[in-house]
Amino acid sequence: MKVKVALRILLERSVKKMGKGMNPIVKAAALEMIERAYNEGIYVQISAGYRSLEEQASLYGQGRVYIYNGKNYSNLAKPNVTNAKPGQSYHNFGLAIDFFIVSDDGKKAIWTVNSKWQRVAAIGKELGFIWGGDWSSFKDYPHLEMTGGLSYKQLQAGKKPYITSPKTSKGDGHIMSIQKTINSRYKTSIAVDGVYGPKTRSALIKGLQVELNKQFNKKLVADGKWGPKTKTAVITIKKGASCNITWILQAALYMKGFNPGTLDGEFGEKTEAALYKYQKASRISADKLAGKVTWNELFA
Template sequence: MTVALRTLLDRSVKKMGKGMNPMVKAATLEMVERAYTERITVQISAGHRSLEEQAALYGQGRVYSYNGKNYSNLAKPIVTNAKPGQSYHNYGLAIDFFIVSDDGKRAIWTVDSKWQRVAAIGKDLGFKWGGDWSAFKDYPHLEMSGGLSFTQLQAGKEPHLTFKLEKMEMPKTNKGDSHIISIQKTLNSRYKTNIEGDGFYGPKTRSALIKGLQTELNKQYNRKLVVDGKWGAKTKTATVIIKKGASCKITWILQAALYMEGFNPGPLDGEFGEKTETALFKYQKARKIPADKLAGKVTWNELFDRNTKHLM
């Protein structure tokens, strides 16, 4: 594959637009990433859609007006049966996907085994797929309704979505920190690290976090690191600066590492917001490294280097 994962993710984020439900957005990006690890290059073509945009779509192939405005567009064929407010896109709960060529330059709309596989990954993550509908098949479409009807959503009800990220079994004896157990499970599921979910931050968990970082640097920044979970000069040099506003798996690794060190970054969601920045700042001050609120080489090194300092 010649197109970078980062490119697919960036384009997809742009197309989803603002107004996406954060869980649906996170699940969508996870789907793009999982597909990429199976050498399937997928992109998102649509996400949140305003009521006016929905009216314009519904008006295609029809005589239609909405809120006193004419949306009739008989020159185009009918593309949807959903009026404004009757699509989960209007609530940031649906996305449309398509396959792109290996070089990322061409859209491929053939519903083949790759396409079916992306839909299956989406369903694994909790989406319902339009290709499963009996009446009006909508192959690019994935949605999470949280069990709410359009009427309930219009009334302002918030869906309770369960983001099925991990598929690992929880350990029976739960004696350690539950957040750390959850981090360990996510590491195992994302990076196949096979560490014990015991809720304690030890050398194996740290090594798994380093593996995660190495994997993401390779995937997102085309680094050529050996994924060995060891902190060395090459990995240190390959790190990137992560700062407020970042939204990626590397941010998640930063959050996890800060949490392990006893600095709570807020929800471990991969979104570098206020709480993550505060936790980073406090950590930098506590460790007496430049408190610049940027996770760059010095911070990454401080978090992961155990060769010379901080015995366990």
């Protein structure tokens, strides 16, 4: 009797393959896709995630002569696998993944694009991914991406994509609870739909502005906009903090796909661990302190 590969193994392998430069929401959606497929008896693994510019140059060099930054990446012995030069792939910005199916025991990769493969792609699209198998020109069946509506040039210029949390048919219950608390605490009227959209983000920013005014007399206009005055006014909080600002931090971390445990306004070990993982994934200083850089990463 064959032993079925454990979900934990597929998730651990995939996290390793995605690397450290992934957008946290894209990463969370990829892991949720694996779990949903697993529950349907389909065993999925991520083969690639974040890709450096040098790695992209090496891939682009397969099957052609290509020099990037003075280095020859030509490899005519292999076939073309991508038409994207360095900086022209969403992998380079942590916004794309590649996947494949594995055998029931997890020991063999299966690259046949069959009904199981198409079902995984469908799950990915339900979560907000764009599937390369739907492209008309160059079909890229393993490829899934979230662009946030941005082009390569916009990303290269430093613009950050706005991507919502993974979509579900009923909405995320924890996000619904957050939305209810925001409406009650800060007199907003956002939809309680379980989706982290622009209005929920704006309401969280408004909550932070209200708390900064109330607790630190910052005299901000509570307009829900992440402007220069709000960026300057934010404070640094750390483990041991107990306040509504901690609750906002916990809510924002959860929205980004990093679970801080119970949203209770208490900056404990689980909140610190979630913050640390988020900072590492976002490639900012992982100092376990929620300061200006972290707040800006969460809301910019």
